[in-house]
Amino acid sequence: xxxxxxxxxxxxxxxxxxxxxxxxxxxxxxxxxxxxxxxxxxxxxxxxxxxxxxxxxxxxxxxxxxxxxxxxxxxxxxxxxxxxxxxxxxxxxxxxxxxxxxxxxxxxxxxxxxxxxxxxxxxxxxxxxxxxxxxxxxxxxxxxxxxxxxxxxxxxxxxxxxxxxxxxxxxxxxxxxxxxxxxxxxxxxxxxxxxxxxxxxxxxxxxxxxxxxxxxxxxxxxxxxxxxxxxxxxxxxxxxxxxxxxxxxxxxxxxxxxxxxxxxxxxxxxxxxxxxxxxxxxxxxxxxxxxxxxxxxxxxxxxxxxxxxxxxxxxxxxxxxxxxxxxxxxxxxxxxxxxxxxxxxxxxxxxxxxxxxxxxxxxxxxxxxxxxxxxxxxxxxxxxxxxxxxxxxxxxxxxxxxxxxxxxxxxxxxxxxxxxxxxxxxxxxxxxxxxxxxxxxxxxxxxxxxxxxxxxxxxxxxxxxxxxxxxxxxxxxxxxxxxxxxxxxxxxxxxxxxxxxxxxxxxxxxxxxxxxxxxxxxxxxxxxxxxxxxxxxxxxxxxxxxxxxxxxxxxxxxxxxxxxxxxxxxxxxxxxxxxxxxxxxxxxxxxxxxxxxxxxxxxxxxxxxxxxxxxxxxxxxxxxxxxxxxxxxxxxxxxxxxxxxxxxxxxxxxxxxxxxxxxxxxxxxxxxxxxxxxxxxxxxxxxxxxxxxxxxxxxxxxxxxxxxxxxxxxxxxxxxxxxxxxxxxxxxxxxxxxxxxxxxxxxxxxxxxxxxxxxxxxxxxxxxxxxxxxxxxxxxxxxxxxxxxxxxxxxxxxxxxxxxxxxxxxxxxxxxxxxxxxxxxxxxxxxxxxxxxxxxxxxxxxxxxxxxxx
DNA sequence: ACTGGCGGGGTTTTT
DNA sequence: CCCCGCCAGT
Numbered sequence: 077x078x079x080x081x082x083x084x085x086x087x088x089x090x091x092x093x094x095x096x097x098x099x100x101x102x103x104x105x106x107x108x109x110x111x112x113x114x115x116x117x118x119x120x121x122x123x124x125x126x127x128x129x130x131x132x133x134x135x136x137x138x139x140x141x142x143x144x145x146x147x148x149x150x151x152x153x154x155x156x157x158x159x160x161x162x163x164x165x166x167x168x169x170x171x172x173x174x175x176x177x178x179x180x181x182x183x184x185x186x187x188x189x190x191x192x193x194x195x196x197x198x199x200x201x202x203x204x205x206x207x208x209x210x211x212x213x214x215x216x217x218x219x220x221x222x223x224x225x226x227x228x229x230x231x232x233x234x235x236x237x238x239x240x241x242x243x244x245x246x247x248x249x250x251x252x253x254x255x256x257x258x259x260x261x262x263x264x265x266x267x268x269x270x271x272x273x274x275x276x277x278x279x280x281x282x283x284x285x286x287x288x289x290x291x292x293x294x295x296x297x298x299x300x301x302x303x304x305x306x307x308x309x310x311x312x313x314x315x316x317x318x319x320x321x322x323x324x325x326x327x328x329x330x331x332x333x334x335x336x337x338x339x340x341x342x343x344x345x346x347x348x349x350x351x352x353x354x355x356x357x358x359x360x361x362x363x364x365x366x367x368x369x370x371x372x373x374x375x376x377x378x379x380x381x382x383x384x385x386x387x388x389x390x391x392x393x394x395x396x397x398x399x400x401x402x403x404x405x406x407x408x409x410x411x412x413x414x415x416x417x418x419x420x421x422x423x424x425x426x427x428x429x430x431x432x433x434x435x436x437x438x439x440x441x442x443x444x445x446x447x448x449x450x451x452x453x454x455x456x457x458x459x460x461x462x463x464x465x466x467x468x469x470x471x472x473x474x475x476x477x478x479x480x481x482x483x484x485x486x487x488x489x490x491x492x493x494x495x496x497x498x499x500x501x502x503x504x505x506x507x508x509x510x511x512x513x514x515x516x517x518x519x520x521x522x523x524x525x526x527x528x529x530x531x532x533x534x535x536x537x538x539x540x541x542x543x544x545x546x547x548x549x550x551x552x553x554x555x556x557x558x559x560x561x562x563x564x565x566x567x568x569x570x571x572x573x574x575x576x577x578x579x580x581x582x583x584x585x586x587x588x589x590x591x592x593x594x595x596x597x598x599x600x601x602x603x604x605x606x607x608x609x610x611x612x613x614x615x616x617x618x619x620x621x622x623x624x625x626x627x628x629x630x631x632x633x634x635x636x637x638x639x640x641x642x643x644x645x646x647x648x649x650x651x652x653x654x655x656x657x658x659x660x661x662x663x664x665x666x667x668x669x670x671x672x673x674x675x676x677x678x679x680x681x682x683x684x685x686x687x688x689x690x691x692x693x694x695x696x697x698x699x700x701x702x703x704x705x706x707x708x709x710x711x712x713x714x715x716x717x718x719x720x721x722x723x724x725x726x727x728x729x730x731x732x733x734x735x736x737x738x739x740x741x742x743x744x745x746x747x748x749x750x751x752x753x754x755x756x757x758x759x760x761x762x763x764x765x766x767x768x769x770x771x772x773x774x775x776x777x778x779x780x781x782x783x784x785x786x787x788x789x790x791x792x793x794x795x796x797x798x799x800x801x802x803x804x805x806x807x808x809x810x811x812x813x814x815x816x817x818x819x820x821x822x823x824x825x826x827x828x829x830x831x832x833x834x835x836x837x838x839x840x841x842x843x844x845x846x847x848x849x850x851x852x853x854x855x856x857x858x859x860x861x862x863x864x865x866x867x868x869x870x871x872x873x874x875x876x877x878x879x880x881x882x883x884x885x886x887x888x889x890x891x892x893x894x895x896x897x898x899x900x901x902x903x904x905x906x907x908x909x910x911x912x913x914x915x916x917x918x919x920x921x922x923x924x925x926x927x928x929x930x
Numbered sequence: 931a932c933t934g935g936c937g938g939g940g941t942t943t944t945t
Numbered sequence: 946c947c948c949c950g951c952c953a954g955t
Contacts, residue, residue, distance in 0.1 A: 247945045772946025
């Protein structure tokens with residue numbers, strides 16, 4: 077990630093271009109884009125393609141006239157009736173929508189209406205009849221973005237969006253292409269998509285087989301390297317020798333090759349292959365490529381700054397023919413370099429796509445003046461950027477604030493106070509977000525909010541489809557649908573316990589390897605040999621017979637029903653029913669949820685594909701709450717008020733980014749700061765503290781350089797509201813360890829906590845100690861005491877200072893109440909930490925001081 | 931098959 | 946400090 081100069085890059089003479097310097101290792105022959113861009117839609121003139129669903133592909137030249145009564149015509153009619161969708165666009169947006177021919181780069185600053193441009197552009201293409209819905213390729217990174225685009229397009233053009241099969245994520249579209257031509261790259265159309273977990277298990281097997289010490293050369297590391305190579309579009313033989321040599325004494329590239337080999341045998345791909353294989357396919361089969369090039373008359377790409385090299389190559393191949401590619405992005409919001417995104421893609425767009433129109437959207441509709449000025453001033457410190465000047469007609473509004481605190485506890489306390497104040501002024505908690513650099517920062521806020529009884533929501537936790545029980549269930553389904561799925565088989569062969577341990581599995585493995593057949597087939601072969609103990613043979617035979625039987629019912633029974641049968645008959649459900657551990661109930665609940673959600677899909681295979689591509693749970697949590705999330709997951713969102721804690725050197729910018737990426741790393745961190753600031757509509761509040769506990773040790777910190785890079789005229793220094801604010805005899809840290817002093821002052825009985833207490837929701841008064849665990853002996857402080865007090869919805873009234881209780885006097889099985897999580901049962905004890913299975917909130921670890929017996 | 935002790939690692943996340 | 950994964954023991 078070399079920084080690039082801001083100015084226009086030198087144009088190459090027309091004709092064949094050499095490999096762009098930024099991609100020195102770009103493998104195979106570079107794709108000449110073209111020397112000249114016609115400003116008319118290029119006539120394709122090709123014959124009918126070999127694609128399967130060609131009903132809507134016009135037989136010859138473009139532009140196609142919409143079939144009367146066809147989807148495009150209907151869409152057009154709808155949009156004509158509506159007040160013109162072009163109204164209300166500003167001139168730049170309008171230009172971005174209307175410049176249909178040739179490559180277009182829309183540099184869309186934060187909050188400038190980029191999604192609107194994309195969706196309107198699609199509507200515009202349809203309405204002008206320039207293409208059928210099925211001739212538009214629109215790619216996003218996330219399912220969420222794809223869904224949103226689909227919704228918004230459909231709001232504009234109605235049902236015509238149903239005819240847009242090529243609107244989706246890079247991976248979904250890659251999969252779609254790959255399934256159609258799987259045989260051409262050595263796969264079967266029903267190939268499995270492995271997730272990261274499977275990928276790592278597979279690599280572990282390879283490492284074990286190769287006698288490579290996994291301690292020294294972790295599978296995870298190799299997986300990361302392989303991902304990296306795939307991100308850059310490199311096949312095993314294209315891996316630069318130096319890089320391949322780093323792993324396992326020079327065997328990196330060879331191991332990558334073996335991994336690919338194994339994937340083919342398993343009829344599987346990993347995520348990277350969903351992009352790489354289509355590229356290989358296109359290169360090896362120009363006729364197939366030509367079909368797609370003809371098909372995609374218009375291409376739209378969202379978040380172009382996040383594309384990696386493979387995605388760039390993929391796009392460029394497809395855009396060669398029609399050349400109508402419109403990429404929307406913001407170089408200032410490129411924050412995914414560490415996972416392969418190439419800022420250079422966007423910085424070099426007009427170089428890669430000669431003749432490109434570059435349109436800047438600089439009118440911001442989100443933030444007030446001071447916020448915008450602050451963000452702009454900060455990001456101006458980056459050198460490798462195209463440069464935009466955001467402006468707004470909105471009022472200047474409040475200046476962003478910068479607040480210094482003593483330590484992270486005070487920081488959390490101050491933020492809590494602020495939020496309560498905002499709440500008193502009528503601001504909705506949903507409009508407030510805390511954006512942290514690293515997830516460990518979240519805990520302090522959670523603890524604090526639990527104390528305050530302030531509802532919060534952590535965005536970006538563990539995902540539904542990553543839970544063990546869900547993955548087990550899916551493994552059963554995979555075994556049925558895809559008998560060659562060895563990884564799935566291994567996962568569940570002994571779950572529930574069937575007495576088929578390592579020894580039995582090794583037997584099957586050896587045979588499978590020798591005969592080069594899948595494990596299930598190998599097991600079938602071996603079933604009558606005497607390698608197994610009688611009991612094992614029985615269990616294995618039953619399992620295999622079950623697989624065969626279920627497979628026979630695939631088309632006969634509704635898939636959700638079949639799924640339930642599989643889980644029951646396999647004994648999987650029974651396993652959890654017998655499990656008396658506290659999580660069991662939740663797991664059964666999740667399994668039910670899984671079966672329920674299957675009903676929305678056409679069949680088991682369709683569902684499995686959905687799952688592998690959409691690793692998200694969309695369980696909406698309706699209640700009003702403050703959002704806590706990382707800066708990364710905040711991209712694309714906006715809030716009225718944004719808290720930005722932890723602006724300290726080492727944390728933000730993160731030390732590791734600096735160490736590993738140098739200046740590029742720093743600039744990416746700065747972009748992250750920019751993303752954070754620009755999430756705010758009306759209030760941005762920056763915090764840094766002088767002391768922070770990192771890896772258990774308190775260390776003193778210095779303010780982030782980003783703080784000094786803020787424009788003084790637009791920023792206000794604010795005093796921490798997390799300080800006691802009353803003198804007393806207790807100065808300094810000791811005093812700061814007490815909760816907000818407001819609880820003492822008569823004037824402050826209006827805090828939301830008091831009001832909640834009075835209104836009777838929650839428990840009101842509860843006997844409890846405060847959350848203070850005392851400072852670790854690590855350095856400063858050292859007053860390892862716990863302050864006992866009475867908690868009134870989080871406001872601690874100090875009462876006495878005593879040594880920490882040796883343990884908890886709670887017992888397993890007791891019912892307890894917790895202000896935030898409600899009722900639950902204690903399922904585990906660990907000193908003063910309890911593990912409680914809450915009726916509503918699930919299992920949580922809480923301090924005993926936060927619960928009371930019921 | 932479970933458990934506990936030990937060692938290593940600790941930024942960000944999608945598909 | 947705290948979480949996770951691995952391994953060696955019961």
